Amino acid sequence: MERDVSDKVLSDVHVFTPHETLPDTDESVNTEHMMETKLDDVGLQVWQGCLLLCDFVLHLHTKFKASRVVDLGAGVGLTSIVAGLFAESVLVTDVGEMILRTSESNIALNKPLLGEDCTFLVKELNWLKFCGPKDSYSDARSSRFQMTEDDHTLLDGVSLILAAEVIYDPDLTDAFFSTVKQLMSRPPAKTLYMTLEKRLVFSLADLDVVSPAYEHFQEKMEELLALSLDGVTFHCCQVPCDFPQYFTYDRHKHLELWQITSSLSD
Numbered sequence: 001m002e003r004d005v006s007d008k009v010l011s012d013v014h015v016f017t018p019h020e021t022l023p024d025t026d027e028s029v030n031t032e033h034m035m036e037t038k039l040d041d042v043g044l045q046v047w048q049g050c051l052l053l054c055d056f057v058l059h060l061h062t063k064f065k066a067s068r069v070v071d072l073g074a075g076v077g078l079t080s081i082v083a084g085l086f087a088e089s090v091l092v093t094d095v096g097e098m099i100l101r102t103s104e105s106n107i108a109l110n111k112p113l114l115g116e117d118c119t120f121l122v123k124e125l126n127w128l129k130f131c132g133p134k135d136s137y138s139d140a141r142s143s144r145f146q147m148t149e150d151d152h153t154l155l156d157g158v159s160l161i162l163a164a165e166v167i168y169d170p171d172l173t174d175a176f177f178s179t180v181k182q183l184m185s186r187p188p189a190k191t192l193y194m195t196l197e198k199r200l201v202f203s204l205a206d207l208d209v210v211s212p213a214y215e216h217f218q219e220k221m222e223e224l225l226a227l228s229l230d231g232v233t234f235h236c237c238q239v240p241c242d243f244p245q246y247f248t249y250d251r252h253k254h255l256e257l258w259q260i261t262s263s264l265s266d
């Protein structure tokens, strides 16, 4: 089956196999996504870290119950959909009309499973332009993806932040951490769960195997931990990936899950 989205075609309507049914039900989650893309369209694929984060949300579902969640760099929306099985609201964010429309249609595709309990809002949130609630930073051509004042209020009020596979480019990593710092410095205290894959490359300069994107991530994490902004402090830890696996993917040792929390003194 093929389906037109904007000026491109999304092939491979991926219907998860029985291995990927949700725990304790016969239900499965369906998404439309691409199996491979160019760098500009990475969000149209479902990445392994997304499946790891979905597993973690299913494992920790009591924490997500009735919570307000934002998904940063949500891609085709799979993590958002799984979080929406439990959450009160999910703000699904990314950049570009094509990706935003795809996640919107994937949420609609899973409506029979999701029911009406969770409110989904799909909005453009560009880390490279994120400056806080009062700034206009949306490039979305269609106004329905532009953040309104109410959306900013919703964003400020989230307690859980999700981000799967958003560490792959140094400038984007800087912008992502700047966004996280601003979001997590405002009450209520927030917890971020993020996944990444430590990608190794052979460096001729070092004559060794290195992971520049991962090293940059570690530097940004250390900067965040060293910060103390107006009584806000950050804590971080790597979460062991020993929880059950519901989705089919290779959960290898370079696929990592991290937790960042913010504490705000009164």
Ligand SMILES: C[S@@+](CC[C@H](N)C(=O)[O-])C[C@H]1O[C@@H](n2cnc3c(N)ncnc32)[C@H](O)[C@@H]1O
Pocket: 042, 043, 044, 045, 046, 047, 048, 049, 050, 072, 073, 074, 075, 076, 093, 094, 095, 099, 125, 126, 127, 128, 163, 164, 165, 166, 172, 175
């Ligand atoms: C590797 S994909 C991960 C997508 C999805 N979370 C997953 O794991 O399947 C990275 C995501 O970050 C988004 N992204 C890239 N630049 C961004 C920016 N400046 N602001 C917000 N999101 C951005 C991409 O559009 C893409 O959806």
